Amino acid sequence: xxxxxxxxxxxxxxxxxxxxxxxxxxxxxxxxxxxxxxxxxxxxxxxxxxxxxxxxxxxxxxxxxxxxxxxxxxxxxxxxxxxxxxxxxxxxxxxxxxxxxxxxxxxxxxxx
Numbered sequence: 001x002x003x004x005x006x007x008x009x010x011x012x013x014x015x016x017x018x019x020x021x022x023x024x025x026x027x028x029x030x031x032x033x034x035x036x037x038x039x040x041x042x043x044x045x046x047x048x049x050x051x052x053x054x055x056x057x058x059x060x061x062x063x064x065x066x067x068x069x070x071x072x073x074x075x076x077x078x079x080x081x082x083x084x085x086x087x088x089x090x091x092x093x094x095x096x097x098x099x100x101x102x103x104x105x106x107x108x109x110x111x112x
Contacts, residue, residue, distance in 0.1 A: 032093075039092075040060070041057060041060040044085070062093055065086040066086075
């Protein structure tokens with residue numbers, strides 16, 4: 001393993017906020033259509049173990065992830081670190097599906 005690094009949470013939050021500001025303020029994207037639901041995921045206990053063969057992937061659901069995350073809007077006590085396991089696939093979907101050259105005039109992400 002190489003040099004240990006740390007994650008400065010305040011800096012990381014600023015980075016993520018800057019990306020969302022670019023999408024919302026600059027590109028005028030207000031919503032992104034969820035064109036996929038299911039995705040492959042690897043068990044957390046094996047995700048970073050490269051000295052072992054990877055296990056068979058499980059199936060995750062973006063719709064389920066969004067449902068879990070929506071509970072945070074009404075109850076901030078649900079904002080616990082494990083919720084990042086639901087945030088990560090949604091962020092990946094956004095990153096893989098927003099093409100700034102396909103933005104419609106109404107601020108919604110155009111379908112591919």
